[in-house]
Amino acid sequence: MTAAPQNTKAGAEKIAVTVSAVVPLNDLVTRFEFTRPDGAAFPPFSAGAHTVVEMRDQGRTRLNPYSLMSDPSDPSIYAISVRRDDQGRGGSLFMHRNVKVGDAMTLTYPVNLFSLDLRGRKHVFLAGGIGITPFMAMIAQLEQSNGNWELHYACRSEALGTYADQLRSHYPNKVHVYFDDQNQAIGLEDLLDGQPLGTHVYVCGPKGMIDWVHTTAAEHGWPSENVHSEEFLAPQPGKPFEVRLCKSDITIQVGEHESLLEAMERCGVDAPFLCRGGACGQCETDVVEADGEFVHRDHWLDDDDHACGKKIMPCVSRFVGKTLVLDR
Amino acid sequence: MSKFQFPESIASRPTYGSLKSRPGKAHLMIADAEGAEAILDLAAQDAGLMAKSHVIYIPSGSGAGLSERLRGLKPAQYYEGPSYAAAVPRIRRVLSDAHMGLQVYLCGTEGLMGQAMNEATAAGIPHSAIQTEHRGSIARRMQCVHCKGITENVTTDPFVCAHCGLNLFVRDHYSRRLAAFQGVCIDAEDPGNVPNPVELYK
Numbered sequence: 001m002t003a004a005p006q007n008t009k010a011g012a013e014k015i016a017v018t019v020s021a022v023v024p025l026n027d028l029v030t031r032f033e034f035t036r037p038d039g040a041a042f043p044p045f046s047a048g049a050h051t052v053v054e055m056r057d058q059g060r061t062r063l064n065p066y067s068l069m070s071d072p073s074d075p076s077i078y079a080i081s082v083r084r085d086d087q088g089r090g091g092s093l094f095m096h097r098n099v100k101v102g103d104a105m106t107l108t109y110p111v112n113l114f115s116l117d118l119r120g121r122k123h124v125f126l127a128g129g130i131g132i133t134p135f136m137a138m139i140a141q142l143e144q145s146n147g148n149w150e151l152h153y154a155c156r157s158e159a160l161g162t163y164a165d166q167l168r169s170h171y172p173n174k175v176h177v178y179f180d181d182q183n184q185a186i187g188l189e190d191l192l193d194g195q196p197l198g199t200h201v202y203v204c205g206p207k208g209m210i211d212w213v214h215t216t217a218a219e220h221g222w223p224s225e226n227v228h229s230e231e232f233l234a235p236q237p238g239k240p241f242e243v244r245l246c247k248s249d250i251t252i253q254v255g256e257h258e259s260l261l262e263a264m265e266r267c268g269v270d271a272p273f274l275c276r277g278g279a280c281g282q283c284e285t286d287v288v289e290a291d292g293e294f295v296h297r298d299h300w301l302d303d304d305d306h307a308c309g310k311k312i313m314p315c316v317s318r319f320v321g322k323t324l325v326l327d328r
Numbered sequence: 329m330s331k332f333q334f335p336e337s338i339a340s341r342p343t344y345g346s347l348k349s350r351p352g353k354a355h356l357m358i359a360d361a362e363g364a365e366a367i368l369d370l371a372a373q374d375a376g377l378m379a380k381s382h383v384i385y386i387p388s389g390s391g392a393g394l395s396e397r398l399r400g401l402k403p404a405q406y407y408e409g410p411s412y413a414a415a416v417p418r419i420r421r422v423l424s425d426a427h428m429g430l431q432v433y434l435c436g437t438e439g440l441m442g443q444a445m446n447e448a449t450a451a452g453i454p455h456s457a458i459q460t461e462h463r464g465s466i467a468r469r470m471q472c473v474h475c476k477g478i479t480e481n482v483t484t485d486p487f488v489c490a491h492c493g494l495n496l497f498v499r500d501h502y503s504r505r506l507a508a509f510q511g512v513c514i515d516a517e518d519p520g521n522v523p524n525p526v527e528l529y530k
């Protein structure tokens with residue numbers, strides 16, 4: 001595994017924004033659009049990038065990553081679409097309940113961990129549910145360059161098919177939608193079969209779908225370089241634990257419902273991060289001493305790293321045991 | 329068996345592995361000379377493989393008896409040609425008709441593997457997904473960095489550029505785009521002061 005990116009600032013540069021539109025799309029999903037109060041152009045982004053949204057929720061700061069789904073060629077707005085997760089940690093509920101047009105908010109500069117491979121001859125997008133969002137930007141980007149793409153989009157029902165109608169009417173020959181409640185499913189094997197050389201597949205959706213696509217493609221002889229996926233992990237609750245941060249010279253408590261990264265931030269420690277979902281590698285932290293078990297949940301470290309107990313990704317991983325000392 | 333273990337060198341120098349049967353509906357095997365032995369070994373790993381395989385073989389004079397044995401594997405398609413250049417139109421055609429999941433196996437000399445690798449990557453297969461196995465001659469395909477001419481089958485260091493006649497030093501610096509190693513003038517500072525050629529890796 002390559003070393004973590006060198007920039008160890010906490011998070012990407014920030015951008016002050018104003019909420020310019022709140023557009024409910026269906027029972028669960030709402031689109032939020034942002035403009036800059038100074039009217040300046042947004043930094044350009046490539047399709048597949050995400051931004052981390054800072055939410056001030058009654059004294060608590062929530063930082064959630066969302067894929068940018070607006071057209072990358074339009075520098076006047078950024079847009080995200082947020083699915084309300086009633087069982088989640090509260091970030092999406094905050095967005096749905098508290099965020100109003102005109103609110104001032106803070107986003108980070110976009111970071112792309114799920115970019116198009118523009119060497120590809122053809123791009124096949126596989127979306128599950130809210131996993132449609134990065135593909136909205138990818139489709140816009142490819143349409144600009146007359147790129148060869150098709151979308152296969154699985155949603156629960158017509159009523160929850162976020163953007164399904166819009167996509168189908170714009171691109172009737174390229175968009176295929178499958179509704180779970182009508183027992184429709186993506187025919188992955190047939191889909192992989194017969195694609196021209198140089199085709200890339202991109203999948204964004206639940207973990208089971210991502211694993212299914214990787215496994216099936218490998219069985220069909222697809223090079224792993226041609227199969228791309230993005231899954232942000234949300235930090236999972238766990239037993240509270242204590243951590244000593246030796247550089248900062250403090251000992252902190254990580255609560256049941258916060259991540260180690262969040263606990264560090266709460267205590268004023270400037271810890272690096274970009275994705276907050278175990279994917280980017282930015283938060284990688286050296287372990288100085290540990291007596292107990294790590295609960296590694298990231299996609300960044302490899303199995304050997306996980307086994308040796310010398311590193312931890314504080315955005316999603318936890319610890320159960322007596323002593324944990326980190327080099328932070 | 330004609331396997332040669334290349335000594336470790338700079339990162340630019342390609343390295344080769346040993347062919348393993350991989351899942352896939354279609355398999356393309358391109359070999360020259362003793363590269364046929366690697367296909368024979370590969371076929372022995374997987375009884376069902378050859379029925380899904382297209383073999384393109386360039387015997388290059390040293391394929392004594394190997395053509396017969398390759399044919400005996402009963403590949404789905406078999407082509408034999410007098411030179412790599414003669415096989416190129418066929419390779420391009422096979423790749424342009426191919427679909428994702430095609431497995432490509434290259435075996436034999438470095439010159440053949442490098443050039444066929446270029447065709448496969450140009451067709452959209454990532455180079456890291458293409459398997460290679462070196463067999464047979466250790467002769468190199470060299471580019472003269474001065475006149476840009478390619479000299480095939482270089483077996484000594486230094487050697488004389490077949491195009492411009494300069495005395496060239498054989499480097500491990502490799503160009504994937506050209507599928508050739510770089511040859512650099514060895515007596516530029518002191519014309520005529522040329523060390524005696526020695527055989528590569530001797």
Ligand code: FES
Pocket residue numbers: 272273274275276277278279280281282283284298300313314315316
């Ligand atoms: S912040 Fe990206 S892996 Fe932790």
